[in-house]
Amino acid sequence: MLTNPRSPRVRAVAKLAKRSARRDTGLYLLEGPQAVREALDSAPDVVTEVYATEGALERNRDIVTALTDAGLRADIAEERVVAAMADTVTPQGIIAVARQRPASLDDVLSRGPKLVAICHEIRDPGNLGTIIRVADASGADAVILTGDTVDPYNPKAVRSTTGSLFHIPIVMGAELSDAAAATQRAGLRVLAADVGGDDLMAVRAELAAPTAWLFGNEARGLDSEALAFADRALRLPIYGRAESLNLATAASVCLYESAFAQRT
Structure with a gap:
């Protein structure tokens, strides 16, 4: 002992x-x-x-x-x-x-993914762990971490995944430009979740196509350089008086909207 x-x-x-x-x-x-x-x-x-x-x-x-x-x-x-x-x-x-068992970008994209989450500059381990969990639950094929995103093996991030860390491939250390270009070559549209984007409800039918959702930093979101790598920016409509949704909640809605559309 x-x-x-x-x-x-x-x-x-x-x-x-x-x-x-x-x-x-x-x-x-x-x-x-x-x-x-x-x-x-x-x-x-x-x-x-x-x-x-x-x-x-x-x-x-x-x-x-x-x-x-x-x-x-x-x-x-x-x-x-x-x-x-x-x-x-x-x-x-x-x-x-x-x-640790990170996946490679080439290996993930060679499998013909239909739904991917790209996390760029996310700093809160709880947020990242929750997004990994939601990506797993929504049937996404991979999570790609770009820029200075928090380590997915951070203890808080690991706990927040509640085991999903072992269910879905996670790519670490990719450059956003490389990840966006590679996912586009693999036939996925890159959709940025951004408060300045178009209303997601107006393009719901398009979400059935293979999609890589791009999520940015909790405080700053995605800057113009990061948004330039996306095919389109979309925002979630706010029907009540809330100022905004937190990152993990917004990512959950986006991923599930795609999952619903792809399974309809």
């Missing part, structure tokens, strides 16, 4: 909350039974280490079975050790370390 929260092994896991450590090691944190369960179910090969309290394993016997099926085992640790590893204030007793 691991009992020392200051041991080098525990510190190495805890450092994965920092982007520099994730970049240097290619590893990241999974916190809580839901994240570990999804990883073992969808991508057991990425899981390298699991740490858990005895109580957490008793409460989650299915995870013990999944670990055995994957040829893995959990290292038993005291609660204070798991707490020292975790990024959350109230960890749920199970922590895993996983290998």
Whole structure:
């Protein structure tokens, strides 16, 4: 049993909350039974280490079975050790370390995608994680991250995906110009979600075509240079008195509008 929260092994896991450590090691944190369960179910090969309290394993016997099926085992640790590893204030007793597995832009586009989300300069990990989750739920084929978008392996982003991180390909580090041009060559229209665009309701019928939605920074949106890469800019109509929608909510509506149109 691991009992020392200051041991080098525990510190190495805890450092994965920092982007520099994730970049240097290619590893990241999974916190809580839901994240570990999804990883073992969808991508057991990425899981390298699991740490858990005895109580957490008793409460989650299915995870013990999944670990055995994957040829893995959990290292038993005291609660204070798991707490020292975790990024959350109230960890749920199970922590895993996983290998990052980003997809390549060429590979994603070679599969003939119909719906893609391009996230440009998004800085809030909760927003990014929610968009990844919505892209998964709406049946999108990939999420492409461009510019200085937050790391999808940030612990808060990982938690916000609620497991969708393992269900949908994520392309990291692409230039927006390259991503837009490549998706257009693959037969997708690039539609920018922008408050200055045309009313989305006026072009709903066009959303049945293969589409790459472009979403910008929470505060600044998309600048003129970024908008120039899109085929068209569209806005969501506001029928009430709200000033605007937050990024994750707007992205949810856009992706689902395309999903509905493509399935009608």
